[in-house]
Amino acid sequence: MKTNTSIALVTGASSGIGQATAQRLAKAGYKVYGTSRRGAQEGQRSFQMLSLDVTSDESVEAAVSQLIRLEGRIDLLVNNAGFGVAPGGAEESSIEQARAIFETNFFGLIRVTRAVVPHMRRQGNGRILNIGSVLGFLPMPYGALYAATKHAVEGYSESLDHELRTRGIRVSVIEPAYTKTQFDANFMAPDSKLDEYREDRALLDKVLKEVMATADDPTVVADVVLKAASAVHPKLRYTAGKLAGRLRLLRRFAPAALVDDGVRKSLGLGSRHNADTHKLQQTSEKTS
Incomplete structure (x- = not known):
């Protein structure tokens, strides 16, 4: 079945930024398919859910193929799925843990993008929005692995935008700062903790809890996603929220x-x- 309605695919849409984004796009008139590893769940939603595990080639291919069978096209991809590592020294995470966070936050994004781009190329148009972070341009101490994945997203997105813009496809990065989600509840704790960093871990945990109490609502990010998705002349990077905007200016000029x-x-x-x-x-x- 083919439709004239714009079709959007949002990964990691069961909660937080992904859910808010899917809802905002649906309200704006997109037909939205969200994804999570658990697929459809109970509760009323303004969008449909698909089962998709970004760490599995087979799962990604199956979900994208299902969407193409249902709708015949994909106009917008929002790569949002990801997780973080709780504050800790860079040496406190094993190589296996480093691979795990890259597998989801970076290689997962690549998997979904590679599955979607051929369909956008055949259409002759499309838009890809990757949820990055201010830590993708301004790393914080005791967050090295997460910052590294978001730096990778920045570089990948910029290069990909160069490649695809002549084929009618544009790529942008959305850069939020602190956002109120369940993201911090799903942090992976460092798996090789050292007593050397115990006090700093405790301090960072306390500071981040205080900061998250006044963090932006996920709808702030969702509004920026819609702005980037509908822009006639999209920018490569969009900060989301006042703090993110200030940090971008500081990084550039200070x-x-x-x-x-x-x-x-x-x-x-x-x-x-x-x-x-x-x-x-x-x-x-x-x-x-």
């Missing part, structure tokens, strides 16, 4: 040392100057 100190201060970790002073004191003690 001196690196000032941004570095600001990031550490906002997390209660002390400034670069204090860290350098502590290092000099240690060196002095060793040589005295």
